[in-house]
Each structure stands twice: as structure tokens, then as C-alpha cells.
Amino acid sequence: MTPMKEDYLKIIFELGGATKMVSNKQIAISLNVAAGSVTEMVNKILADNFVTHKPYSGVKLTEKGIDYAEELVRKHRLWEVFLNRELKFDLPDVDVEAEKLEHVTSDKMIDHLDNYLGNPTTCPHGGVIPSKDGLYTEDTHLVLNDAEVGHEYTIARFIDNYDFLTYLSEIHLHLNDKILILDHDSFEGAVEIKRLSDGAVVTIGYKASHYIFVK
Structure with a gap:
């Protein structure tokens, strides 16, 4: 298994691909890669029986894909907890x-490591950590881009990305905010939000709005 294939399995899992179809567009935005690259890699993991594919809908993890992704995600996120909590790494640095x-x-x-950390159930970005037995609570969080104007939400999870997490620290947006x-820009695709703790109005770009999950 190449690191690139593993990255695809992890992002499909992170986007909910254990229980629903994930579009190539979502994968491309989340990994910041070209659509053609996604198509090529999806065909490879499809051939390996890690995903199933439905035209115009996307991919979904098979049982084999789920098992592999859960193991990868568990190891990755437990190390993120350790690096952030115990070694005081800044949040943008833990993913690398x-x-x-x-x-x-x-x-x-x-x-x-899991036992040492007290068997945490979420990583510093809000993502679930499967237990040793593969148990975890499925989330039904929306990406910010799909949130409705006029509704209040809570920031629940971020996708791991160094530049994005650095950007979040600059605009002071955190988990549980x-x-x-306030508005969806129909042309640029940006989302305008008000942070209720201090009333600050922040505009989140189209790509960044797909890296933020709300509930």
C-alpha cells in the first residue's frame, strides 16, 4: 500500500465514506489535488477492492477499505493527541x-499509546478515533459550505491541513465555537459567518468552507 493510496482511504473515511457516497469533487477539494488525479487514484483503489463506485455519486469504502482506513486513522489520530497534548505541538504541526x-x-x-492517553475518542481536530475493536460513533456533521443561512451551528471538526489550520489560528476560529x-456568496462560493462569542464577522473561502464541519 503506497502512502498516496493511504491518504485517499483516510480522506474518504474522514468525509463519511464508511456509510455514504463521497464525490470525486469532495476528495479533490479536501486533498487539494486535480480532478484527474482523483479519477486515476480512485480507479486504483477500486481495483484493489477498497471502495465501490457509483457513476455521478462517487465512492464508498468496502468492508476491506473500512478496516484498513480505521487502522490508519486510529494510529494517526492517537499520535496527534500525543503530540498536541503531551509534547505541546501547535495544532497545524501535528498532522505532518x-x-x-x-x-x-x-x-x-x-x-x-492508546491506554497511556486514556483511550481518547477524538483527535485535536475533532475527528473520531476508532477503538482497538473498531468501535466509534459515526458523526453526521455538515461541511460549512452546506450550512443554511440564518441558522446557528457549532464548529465540530476540521480536516487536517497545515495551511488551513494556520489560517484558522489567524482568524481565531476554534472547535466548539x-x-x-450570514450569507453564501453565489459567485465566489465564500461563506460569511458571525462568531457568537464576540460578534466578529468572518468570511470563509469556498475551499476552506469544505474543510470545516459543523453540527
Whole structure:
């Protein structure tokens, strides 16, 4: 399994692909890659029986794909918790380091790390961490881009991306912040929100609005 294939399985899982279809467009936006690259890689993981494909709808993880993705995600996110909580890494930096560590971590080591950390159920970005037995609570969070104008939401999860997480720290948007959706720009696709804690109005770009999940 190449690191690139693993990245695709993880992002499909993160976008809800264990239970629903995930479009190639969603994958392309989340990984910041060209649509053609997504099509090529999807065909490869389809041939490996990690996903099923439905024309015009996207892909969904098979049981084999779910099992593999859960293992990858568990290792990655437990290391993120350790790096952030124990070693005080800044949030934007934990993904890159966790990416390296997950590939050299045995099942025995990750089980010990899980116990050491107190068996956390979410990572610093709000993503679920499957247990040793593959148990976790499925979330039904919306991407911010799909949130309705005039409704209030809570920031629930972010996609791991260094530049994006650095941007979030600059605009002071955090997990569990409560927001009001003010407007969707029909041309640019940006989302204008009000942070309810201080009334600040923030405009989130089209791509960034697909990296933020709300409930």
C-alpha cells in the first residue's frame, strides 16, 4: 500500500465514506489535488477492492477499505493527541509528524499509546478515533459550505491541513465555537459567518468552507 493510496482511504473515511457516497469533487477539494488525479487514484483503489463506485455519486469504502482506513486513522489520530497534548505541538504541526509516525507504529505500540492517553475518542481536530475493536460513533456533521443561512451551528471538526489550520489560528476560529451563517456568496462560493462569542464577522473561502464541519 503506497502512502498516496493511504491518504485517499483516510480522506474518504474522514468525509463519511464508511456509510455514504463521497464525490470525486469532495476528495479533490479536501486533498487539494486535480480532478484527474482523483479519477486515476480512485480507479486504483477500486481495483484493489477498497471502495465501490457509483457513476455521478462517487465512492464508498468496502468492508476491506473500512478496516484498513480505521487502522490508519486510529494510529494517526492517537499520535496527534500525543503530540498536541503531551509534547505541546501547535495544532497545524501535528498532522505532518503523525503522518510519519503512523507508518512505523506496530499494533502493540499503538495499543500502549492508546491506554497511556486514556483511550481518547477524538483527535485535536475533532475527528473520531476508532477503538482497538473498531468501535466509534459515526458523526453526521455538515461541511460549512452546506450550512443554511440564518441558522446557528457549532464548529465540530476540521480536516487536517497545515495551511488551513494556520489560517484558522489567524482568524481565531476554534472547535466548539458557535456561529451564525450570514450569507453564501453565489459567485465566489465564500461563506460569511458571525462568531457568537464576540460578534466578529468572518468570511470563509469556498475551499476552506469544505474543510470545516459543523453540527
